[in-house]
Amino acid sequence: MAAAASCSSASALSRASSCPPRTQRRRSCAHTTTSSPRVGFAPYGKHWRQVRKLVTAHLLTAKKVHSYHAARQEEVRLVVAKLREAAAVGVGVDIGGAVNAFANDIICRAVCGKFFREEGRNRLFRELNHVTTILVAGFNMEDYFPGFASLLGVFTRFRSNKVSQTHQRWDMLLEEIISDHERRKTFEHRRGAGGDDDEQEESDFIDMMLSVQQKYGITRDHIKAILMDMFEAGTATSSLVLEFAMVELMRNPHLMAKLQAEVRNKTPKGHEMVNEENLSSMVYLRAVVKETLRLHPPAPLLVPHQSMADCDIDGYTIPSGTRVIINAWAISRDPKSWEKPERFMDGGSSADINFKGKDFEFTPFGAGRRMCPGSNFGLATINIMLANLVYCFDWMLPGGVEKEDIDMAEVFGLTVHRKEKLILVPKPHDTFAHPVQPEAGSMKA
Numbered sequence: 165m166a167a168a169a170s171c172s173s174a175s176a177l178s179r180a181s182s183c184p185p186r187t188q189r190r191r192s193c194a195h196t197t198t199s200s201p202r203v204g205f206a207p208y209g210k211h212w213r214q215v216r217k218l219v220t221a222h223l224l225t226a227k228k229v230h231s232y233h234a235a236r237q238e239e240v241r242l243v244v245a246k247l248r249e250a251a252a253v254g255v256g257v258d259i260g261g262a263v264n265a266f267a268n269d270i271i272c273r274a275v276c277g278k279f280f281r282e283e284g285r286n287r288l289f290r291e292l293n294h295v296t297t298i299l300v301a302g303f304n305m306e307d308y309f310p311g312f313a314s315l316l317g318v319f320t321r322f323r324s325n326k327v328s329q330t331h332q333r334w335d336m337l338l339e340e341i342i343s344d345h346e347r348r349k350t351f352e353h354r355r356g357a358g359g360d361d362d363e364q365e366e367s368d369f370i371d372m373m374l375s376v377q378q379k380y381g382i383t384r385d386h387i388k389a390i391l392m393d394m395f396e397a398g399t400a401t402s403s404l405v406l407e408f409a410m411v412e413l414m415r416n417p418h419l420m421a422k423l424q425a426e427v428r429n430k431t432p433k434g435h436e437m438v439n440e441e442n443l444s445s446m447v448y449l450r451a452v453v454k455e456t457l458r459l460h461p462p463a464p465l466l467v468p469h470q471s472m473a474d475c476d477i478d479g480y481t482i483p484s485g486t487r488v489i490i491n492a493w494a495i496s497r498d499p500k501s502w503e504k505p506e507r508f509m510d511g512g513s514s515a516d517i518n519f520k521g522k523d524f525e526f527t528p529f530g531a532g533r534r535m536c537p538g539s540n541f542g543l544a545t546i547n548i549m550l551a552n553l554v555y556c557f558d559w560m561l562p563g564g565v566e567k568e569d570i571d572m573a574e575v576f577g578l579t580v581h582r583k584e585k586l587i588l589v590p591k592p593h594d595t596f597a598h599p600v601q602p603e604a605g606s607m608k609a
């Protein structure tokens with residue numbers, strides 16, 4: 165990937181920390197599908213501060229993320245059941261497709277509550293999210309070559325028709341679901357049912373937003389824009405990490421064996437599935453996820469920023485108002501920071517490096533005030549699914565395919581995905597059997 169960065173080295177970022185990179189978000193398609201600016205693309209200002217506060221204080225807190233643990237477990241169980249069906253007939257499974265549907269359903273459930281499968285809504289969201297990702301996340305020529313904007317007229321007109329159709333479909337679906345929530349609330353209010361504490365804790369994003377709408381002074385359009393952000397920012401990111409983790413494990417069978425040994429040893433014998441309580445002691449699992457984020461950050465150029473003050477980086481003056489694109493992908497493979505940067509779990513270990521915005525050599529979630537507010541939600545989704553994929557199954561490549569044949573070509577966008585599908589054949593693991601492989605202590609391979 166070309167290092168398309170105005171500010172692309174670790175040292176540039178470190179310098180920027182003493183001269184804080186006061187940036188705001190700027191993207192020409194910030195209004196792509198709703199009439200309100202989206203959280204992720206909203207410029208710095210009062211509206212963004214309000215919405216960001218709402219999202220971090222009410223939707224994505226550690227407590228809220230934890231409150232969805234039973235929902236996550238149920239969704240993982242459904243995926244495992246489908247994989248068992250595939251295993252029974254010995255067919256290959258499109259891993260990317262399976263984990264993308266899973267990540268979408270997890271977000272759907274957090275957004276809409278228990279009844280998110282009603283009338284195939286989860287499938288509709290998946291389809292809309294897919295179309296939106298193509299529209300928003302595609303390589304936006306105007307972002308990188310603003311001088312060509314006038315030459316892109318026809319393409320831009322075609323795109324804006326598609327954008328307005330997609331906008332209408334999102335609007336209708338979200339309107340329907342928000343109205344359902346309001347009707348249910350009025351009905352419960354009339355019955356005098358306030359819901360017990362557990363119900364309050366598990367309340368979905370729409371309930372939460374309706375309950376604080378007045379406090380934050382947000383409109384219905386704002387609510388819809390926030391919900392869209394949750395889908396777009398939360399689905400592909402988590403599922404790409406899961407898919408790339410499986411790719412790397414298939415390319416490195418000794419690492420797969422080591423991970424399976426850990427997960428199978430740390431899950432009580434005979435348990436049909438791993439549950440979230442078992443995860444806390446699985447250090448190698450967390451190391452694999454972290455290393456996957458180092459080599460394959462789902463948003464390799466983060467989201468474009470715009471500097472709000474003049475700033476000096478490595479002797480270059482970056483004037484206020486400059487579009488700043490940060491190449492997190494190149495930074496987390498920089499040989500100055502990592503011993504064998506291209507090797508999975510076999511280089512300068514990422515175990516001791518903070519990946520939540522403190523160490524600038526590794527920032528898959530960004531850093532600073534625009535940093536991802538959904539990292540805990542995403543990691544919870546990834547950890548439980550990956551643990552179960554390697555606990556419940558042994559995995560094989562389809563007949564005739566060798567690990568060296570796995571194509572690592574990628575398709576560029578705001579998120580980067582694999583060009584080829586990863587097709588794997590699952591073989592159920594006997595969870596009553598003792599694990600055979602010894603567990604090694606080191607974080608490295």
Ligand code: HEM
Nearest residue numbers: 204397398401402463466467529530531534536538541542
């Ligand atoms: C492994 C999973 C995830 C990764 C790697 C990831 C990564 C990122 C990155 C790189 C950014 C831009 C940061 C910047 O430009 O400085 C971002 C922003 C954002 N992410 Fe995530 N994300 C993940 C999961 C999630 C989830 C699950 C949600 C919500 C449910 C979410 C919600 C957001 C939002 C709302 C923003 C915009 C924040 C703002 O502009 O203030 N993300 N994410």
